[in-house]
Amino acid sequence: MAGLVEASGAALAAALVDASRTAGAADPAVRGADWRTSTVTAVPGDGTVAVGTIRARCVDSYSGPAVGDQVVISQSGTGNWIALGRLSTGTLGIGQAAFARKLVSTTRASAPTTSADPHLVIPVGANATYEISGLIVYNSTGVTGDAKLSITGPAGSSGWWGTYAPSTSATAEPSTVRPLAQDLVTERTYGAGWSTAHGILLIHGLIVTAATAGTAAVNWCQAVSDAAGLTFYSNSYMSLTRRA
Numbered sequence: 598m599a600g601l602v603e604a605s606g607a608a609l610a611a612a613l614v615d616a617s618r619t620a621g622a623a624d625p626a627v628r629g630a631d632w633r634t635s636t637v638t639a640v641p642g643d644g645t646v647a648v649g650t651i652r653a654r655c656v657d658s659y660s661g662p663a664v665g666d667q668v669v670i671s672q673s674g675t676g677n678w679i680a681l682g683r684l685s686t687g688t689l690g691i692g693q694a695a696f697a698r699k700l701v702s703t704t705r706a707s708a709p710t711t712s713a714d715p716h717l718v719i720p721v722g723a724n725a726t727y728e729i730s731g732l733i734v735y736n737s738t739g740v741t742g743d744a745k746l747s748i749t750g751p752a753g754s755s756g757w758w759g760t761y762a763p764s765t766s767a768t769a770e771p772s773t774v775r776p777l778a779q780d781l782v783t784e785r786t787y788g789a790g791w792s793t794a795h796g797i798l799l800i801h802g803l804i805v806t807a808a809t810a811g812t813a814a815v816n817w818c819q820a821v822s823d824a825a826g827l828t829f830y831s832n833s834y835m836s837l838t839r840r841a
Contacts, residue, residue, distance in 0.1 A: 688722035731835030739825025740790030751811025758802030
């Protein structure tokens with residue numbers, strides 16, 4: 598009989614320990630503060646995100662939350678949850694910027710077909726919106742070839758780009774510009790070829806990617822084949838800021 602009582606007491610003690618552990622795991626007052634990684638399942642639009650059954654308030658730096666975001670959420674000892682922000686996905690987060698600079702000058706001659714500049718290329722993610730800007734310093738030893746330019750994104754991308762750049766009629770230090778807007782991929786020509794000064798292309802635009810990730814790039818060449826080369830100079834640059 599004594600053995601049976603001892604066995605029953607041990608089983609009861611074990612059951613009580615298990616029950617207390619289960620209750621403590623569900624009670625933040627017992628468990629204390631907690632943090633974890635999770636996936637956003639809903640965005641109510643009131644400054645919070647839903648992560649399954651958990652509702653967490655976003656910190657100010659976590660802007661533009663979206664369903665599917667991988668986030669860090671944290672709980673206080675009193676049970677309140679906050680969403681600290683997105684985890685890295687390998688591409689820019691909303692509000693983050695990337696920068697590309699020409700490390701050396703590039704010269705192209707006798708080849709009037711655009712291709713991506715070897716330096717002015719930046720990776721972009723799928724289903725995202727990017728603001729693009731940049732400055733390109735360029736010139737040619739002749740005035741016949743001029744310059745042809747386009748801005749491209751991955752397959753399916755849309756958007757606009759434009760420049761303030763010398764017009765194709767410029768044959769000396771330029772006094773007129775060609776401030777035209779065009780959609781992605783569309784190519785425009787600009788003047789080149791001055792002995793006393795370099796020209797500049799001021800780039801502004803927006804790239805909205807579709808379901809395919811890839812790169813945003815500055816594409817260029819001569820507008821007309823000419824043995825006198827067109828040069829894009831070192832320290833020209835482009836930058837992308839993700840907006841959505």
